[in-house]
Amino acid sequence: MPDQKADGRRFETGHNHAEAEKLLFDEAQHLDDKEWGAWAELYEADAEYWVPSWLDEYELVTDPDTQVSYIYHTSRAQLQERIGRIQSRKSITALPLPRTLHMISNVVLTDIDDRNIDARSCWTTHVFDPRTRRQHLHFGTYRHRLILSDGRYRIARKKIIIMNDCIPTVVDFYSI
């Protein structure tokens, strides 16, 4: 393992772990603040966004081409399609939009090579639906693949595992 300095900088690969970790928190904040454009900009144009389903009590699906996922997108444009839908004021799932609060912790970063870092983290999202006055909680783990391009990190891949997968009514990119 390369030496790590107190400021989080790893000299061998040149990755800045503090900045990489901040990206996860920025993403959560964009979602909670409904800054959809800024959120989508965190993703590479060909980013993979994957919310696998569960095969049974223990196993997640492993192959989106032969198994069912909640969401499987392979471009930022598909995320923007979802954004466009909730911004159109034509989807009842977004009228009104729930308030959400994302919490992320237990972040573990692993350098892959000069450009890529993998991040594993734990997340919870509290969702309050003003329409029904109901609140619920989604929780699970994230796996981010971050890529250093033009001096900043972006998301090349994100896998969202939902642990409590009996879904109340609706789940979308802003609530997980």
Next chain:
Amino acid sequence: MNVHTPLDGLIDDRPSDKAFHVSRSAFTDPDIFDLEMKHIFEATWSFVGLETQIPRPHDYITTFIGRQPVLLMRDGEGNIGCFLNTCRHRATMVCPFKRGRQKFHVCRYHGWAYDSAGRNISVTDKDDGQYPADFDNADRNLFPVARLESYRGLIFASLSADVPSLSDYLGDARAFIDLVADQSPVGQLEFVPGDITYTFDANWKLQFENGLDYYHFNSTHSSYVDILAQRTKSGDATGFTSERADEVEGQGSFNFSNGHAVNWSIKRQMRYGRALASDPDGLAEVKARVGDTRLKWMLRQRNLTIFPNLQIIDISSAQLRTWRPLSADKTEMTSHCLAPVGESPAARRFRIRAYEDFFNPSGLATSDDNVMYEFCQTGYAAQAGDTLGHLRGLDPGIGLPGDHVSELGISPVDYAFGKPGFGGETNFHSGYREWRRLLQHATGEAADA
């Protein structure tokens, strides 16, 4: 004696006056919910699973019929059995897993054991002499369901023996199961792996109605319609099909006996591609096997409801969904991506992506439906008069005679066909008539007793 039942006035069905109303309380009253569970879900055929979910000896899945837990399994000889998932000793759920493969199911409480045919094979410490003398004569096997039959690999069970054969129960709705199953070169259907379960806080009949409701598509799903239009512009036409120029465009429905119904549409130009048409070789194989007419029907959108708990939607992808009513205002849904066994990997990929796109609480269309049911449930609580929600199509006017019935070789109990925006609601009526028949049958018996 005239016994007042809670069913009085729930359905106002007067064909000669062209009147059909369903009382709001049918959606909200907990007493009616209890009657529905006992006399509908636990008294007629329910879909419980696919044979392909338990292909090998000792494979099993667990599910529910109404409120009652059941264990569906294949024994060592390959026979399928369905048993109440409750121990003979003190009622413990014998199998706590969703699916798996086991020769024996050992109850965790005191260790009684059952084999995959449901036979009790061991009572812990039975030989130490503490049981009464006639205990050996007691039936200790798992309780089998009263009736269990399959059609095209779809397994149905009934907790009541007082039901017609499955074949008679399904009647001409079978033709529409065939249109899905025959898309497979080996005539078999399977679920694409991956479980999706969700709930909505509304009555199960909102799902029953919605699956037969074309009227809502352009309003409820207008954001999705926009997305489809945008995608068409960007030009990916994979799997797109068209009807022959001499077909009259329109939207129609068939009502069958025992509460089943299907609606379908004939569109010169579809709004989305079809998994079946996304693979030219696969399509050619199906065409050679089933002929032009049945292929034409396979490529039309068809929403099939098998009363009371099953819908099969065949559009860009195919979905099989079932529901488990939890209370008058809460329903648990299980959704599967349904696929013909043996389709090409490319068609399968297309099917899965199209399924995720539309369906489920994470899809771009179903999520809107789920929220809409909750709006309805809130609205049904209003102590107002009957809704006007079951009348559209009662005076069809625009109805056209078609070859639809003869092409399919069926004799539906009712038939409607109109313009593409027809969106009739008379296709809910068969389900409601069966609903009322089962409830009256049951409460009538109670009154005589």
